[in-house]
Amino acid sequence: MTKEERIANMASDIEAWTVIEDSTEKYLEVECGEFLIEMDLEDVENLETLTKEELAVIIFNKYLEQ
Structure with missing residues (x-):
């Protein structure tokens, strides 16, 4: 599977x-799918x-x- 196919999937x-904000940090x-x-x-512009x-x-x- 190519990189482009993996990204499309x-x-x-x-x-x-x-955007989640807790007492120590703010993150996305x-x-x-089944992952969070x-x-x-x-990382996001x-x-x-x-x-x-x-x-x-x-x-x-x-x-x-990587």
């Missing part, structure tokens, strides 16, 4: 994302215009491509 699995929580991914907000495809690319590049 991940994008189709993303259900929602939410992403529901992706917690990400630093600094603009939350207002973020698409599933852009989020899938960020997740792939940061967590899966």
Whole structure:
């Protein structure tokens, strides 16, 4: 499976994302299929215009491509 196919599959699995703020930090929580991914907000440039495809690319590049 190519990188592009993996990203497209991940994008189709993303259900929602939410900014979570607790007493010590603020982070992005992403529901992706059966997984719940917690990400630093600094990894995302603009939350207002973020698409599933852009989020899938960020997740792939940061967590899966290594």
